[in-house]
Amino acid sequence: MVAYCKNCARKVQGDIVGFHKYHDAADGPPTRVTLVACSRCHHAILIREEEIWEDSWSKPETVYPCEGESPNPELPERLQSVLGEARRCYQAKAYTGTAILCRRAIETLCVEKGIRERNLASSLAKMQELNLIDGSLIDWADGLRLAGNRAAHDVEAEVLWEDARDLIEFTQALLEYVVVFRERFERYKTRQSRPAAPPLGN
DSSP states (O other): OEEEETTTTEEEEEEEEEEEEEOOTTTOSOEEEEEEEETTTOOEEEEEEEEEETTEEOOOEEEESOSOOOOOTTSOHHHHHHHHHHHHHHHTTOHHHHHHHHHHHHHHHHHHTTOOOSSHHHHHHHHHHTTSSOTHHHHHHHHHHHHHHHHHHOTTOOOOHHHHHHHHHHHHHHHIIIIIIHHHHHHHHHHHHSOOOOOTTO
């Protein structure tokens, strides 16, 4: 069965795993839901169709996986905005734009942390110096910077869909670590450092 795999961002020939047909007159025409396995990435795809007339079905609609997740609401508004725009580019198959926006997200992160060096490489170095980013995450951030540079300046460079997907996932993970989970962990440590309350009854 031909289906649109949102993980692969393309139409694929899927293997039918099973289906279910039901009809609730109060809810509309007979409906068929088909579970398909993508032949490329093996992810599950759930297809919904409505019966137009006997044994004739509407255009298949992919209902799972749904459209990309919304950015973490704990991120600052500017970071949510640029990450959301990168996701919309990916969904529109604008992979070059995706790479550029992921780089922009890292630059926006630096600005959110009050760092405005002469270029993004210097800003990331400053982030590392201030211990705002460390370990393999600095490699991720620099990789995102370089991917965005290639997409913006190398007219012969091609951004593959797999690369665009990974760039978005790396960007989101990096933003959430630096902004959300790092700060949450600091609050956790503060709570743990408080003296324990004495047992009741003493």
